Each structure stands twice: as structure tokens, then as C-alpha cells.
Amino acid sequence: MNLKESYTAYMSWGKGAKSQLRFSKSGDSQVERHYSTHYVKPPNPEQAQLKPAPGESNQQQKSDEA
Numbered sequence: 001m002n003l004k005e006s007y008t009a010y011m012s013w014g015k016g017a018k019s020q021l022r023f024s025k026s027g028d029s030q031v032e033r034h035y036s037t038h039y040v041k042p043p044n045p046e047q048a049q050l051k052p053a054p055g056e057s058n059q060q061q062k063s064d065e066a
Contacts, residue, residue, distance in 0.1 A: 003039040010036055 010021040023035035 002042065004042050006038045006040045007033070008036050008038060 010023075011018045012021055022032065024031040
């Protein structure tokens, strides 16, 4: 499936100090890492070339084509 690991740090929110959330009762670092790792599909290089760069509007593309 060619998936890529993506680690996400889950933090508490609201008033007070921010602390990392714990998923397991033991708090074992390897178990916590497994719970907070997602697997995502890598971007398609062909589609990345078709997307305009951030901040580039459609009008800029149209003027380039004309």
C-alpha cells in the first residue's frame, strides 16, 4: 500500500499548562508512540505539479496562458 508513518503529538488544551496526552494505562513510550502514529498515503508527484503554488491566484495562471 506504500503508506508513510506520520507521528502526531496530542496535547491537552484549555486553561493551564499544556501536557502530552497519555493513551495507555502504563504510559510506556513505545505503546504511546504506536497509538499516536497514523499511516498516510504519500502525495502523488503528478498532482503536486498541477496545483498552484501557495499565494498564486487563478488569474496569474490565466494571464500566463494568454
